[in-house]
Amino acid sequence: MEESQIREISCEQSVLSKPDGSSDFSQGDSSVMVGVYGPADVKQNKEILDRATIEVIFKPKIGLPGVREKAMEKMISNTCQAIILTTMHPRSSITIVVQVVQDAGSLLSCCINAVCLALMDAGISMKCMVAAVSCAISEDGEVILDPTLKVAQVASSVMHFAFESKEKDVILSSTQGMCSPDQYLSCLASCQEASDKIFTFYRTSAERRFSKT
Amino acid sequence: MAASTECTTVLPGDILTDRVNRSGSKKYKLGPGLTVQSEDVVACKCGVLKSKENSTFWIDNHQKRYIPAKGENVIGIVTLRAGDIFRVDIGSNLPASLSYLSFEGATKRNRPNVQIGDLVYAKLLVANRDMDPELVCIDSSGQSNGLGVLSTEGFMFRCSLHLCRKLLSPECSLLRVLGKKIPLEVTIGMNGRIWLRCRSVSETIGAMNTILAAEYTSDENIPSMVEKIMSAMAGY
Numbered sequence: 001m002e003e004s005q006i007r008e009i010s011c012e013q014s015v016l017s018k019p020d021g022s023s024d025f026s027q028g029d030s031s032v033m034v035g036v037y038g039p040a041d042v043k044q045n046k047e048i049l050d051r052a053t054i055e056v057i058f059k060p061k062i063g064l065p066g067v068r069e070k071a072m073e074k075m076i077s078n079t080c081q082a083i084i085l086t087t088m089h090p091r092s093s094i095t096i097v098v099q100v101v102q103d104a105g106s107l108l109s110c111c112i113n114a115v116c117l118a119l120m121d122a123g124i125s126m127k128c129m130v131a132a133v134s135c136a137i138s139e140d141g142e143v144i145l146d147p148t149l150k151v152a153q154v155a156s157s158v159m160h161f162a163f164e165s166k167e168k169d170v171i172l173s174s175t176q177g178m179c180s181p182d183q184y185l186s187c188l189a190s191c192q193e194a195s196d197k198i199f200t201f202y203r204t205s206a207e208r209r210f211s212k213t
Numbered sequence: 214m215a216a217s218t219e220c221t222t223v224l225p226g227d228i229l230t231d232r233v234n235r236s237g238s239k240k241y242k243l244g245p246g247l248t249v250q251s252e253d254v255v256a257c258k259c260g261v262l263k264s265k266e267n268s269t270f271w272i273d274n275h276q277k278r279y280i281p282a283k284g285e286n287v288i289g290i291v292t293l294r295a296g297d298i299f300r301v302d303i304g305s306n307l308p309a310s311l312s313y314l315s316f317e318g319a320t321k322r323n324r325p326n327v328q329i330g331d332l333v334y335a336k337l338l339v340a341n342r343d344m345d346p347e348l349v350c351i352d353s354s355g356q357s358n359g360l361g362v363l364s365t366e367g368f369m370f371r372c373s374l375h376l377c378r379k380l381l382s383p384e385c386s387l388l389r390v391l392g393k394k395i396p397l398e399v400t401i402g403m404n405g406r407i408w409l410r411c412r413s414v415s416e417t418i419g420a421m422n423t424i425l426a427a428e429y430t431s432d433e434n435i436p437s438m439v440e441k442i443m444s445a446m447a448g449y
Contacts, residue, residue: 014275020276020277020278021277038278038306039278039280039305039306040278040306041306041307042306083225085248085257088257088342089280089306089342090342090343091306091307091343092306092307093306120224120225120258120259121259121275122276122277122278123246123258123259123260123274123275123276123277123278124258125225125246125248125257125258126225126226126257126258127225127226127250127255127257128225128226129224129225129226164226165224165225165226166226202224203222203224206222206224206259207222210222210260210261211222
């Protein structure tokens with residue numbers, strides 16, 4: 001049995017001219033576009049005296065954002081809160097706009113990876129990088145990395161993990177469906193291993209970008 | 214900037230203690246993009262690590278947003294006149310303030326002629342993360358030294374901060390090469406704004422496109438790039 005892998009990843013940075021940093025990231029057929037504005041002016045009522053305010057706006061492909069989108073926003077902003085050095089820019093705002101272009105499974109991890117690339121493009125000070133990996137447990141207990149929508153629909157549970165680049169510690173963990181503690185830990189381990197591929201991708205794309213100057 | 218030839222791409226979270234210590238000097242200065250976290254020198258931005266005289270280190274990247282730094286010359290737009298001060302937009306998160314007394318020859322009676330919407334070329338006197346930035350248009354001896362209100366006949370456009378630094382570095386030949394083709398007057402602010410004045414509109418557009426194209430052009434390719442744009446312009 002061939003071991004499951006993360007789908008093909010591709011990315012383009014600085015795609016938009018208005019935002020301070022942007023990225024167009026796709027993982028298999030899932031694709032999102034992210035724009036980052038900041039450190040920018042902040043509204044008086046949202047101002048925090050000793051650190052930057054992080055705001056995430058999640059835009060679905062069609063329709064208005066609902067509860068699911070609000071939950072995504074919260075998860076992305078908590079992840080960013082953990083990696084951005086917010087104390088470097090007090091009384092300012094960092095606004096992250098995530099636009100879904102195509103949802104073909106593992107959307108949350110795709111969004112987090114795209115946000116990380118856009119933050120790097122914007123030159124926002126960060127403690128470290130973040131990479132997110134999703135996985136699913138199929139009916140017969142098999143771990144499938146980076147599931148597509150079809151796989152996720154029939155799976156007994158779907159999980160999303162985000163790891164930081166230094167120690168590979170878990171920043172975010174989100175699960176849907178039921179699984180045993182052992183299954184959870186095995187999923188965590190295989191996702192942690194797979195996150196290496198994303199970190200390597202970040203490095204190669206940055207090296208290629210800066211080799212021109 | 215006499216940067217070393219060694220170029221290493223660094224990503225946020227990379228530990229650079231060994232790289233900094235390898236230079237031999239005990240004392241070192243860390244510039245933008247580098248922080249110290251529990252005795253380790255850590256990169257916090259994505260870019261190219263550069264060093265000067267093996268004791269000063271910083272990260273160079275293609276950032277667009279300006280972070281004010283003390284002593285830098287910037288181009289600002291006057292947005293508000295509030296009593297004794299002007300509010301000036303310099304592209305940072307907070308607007309800067311500029312006192313009407315900090316112009317050459319200005320006194321309480323003799324106020325400088327600054328209108329809302331005017332461009333000013335000014336130096337940052339106060340710039341830190343906890344305070345509003347403060348600008349002045351004079352040096353310590355009260356001379357303007359090139360600072361002040363920019364003429365309304367010019368044209369201002371935005372570019373990345375990296376391009377501004379590149380144009381101002383003594384190694385960059387672009388403005389010398391371009392100046393031989395088109396007579397131009399140019400002011401470069403460190404906040405990613407360039408003010409330009411040429412003889413005609415078409416020359417201004419040509420000069421602007423040449424400057425913007427220089428961002429990803431290496432120094433040896435600049436004369437041929439300028440030549441190309443100038444020949445394309447010749448028909449207009």
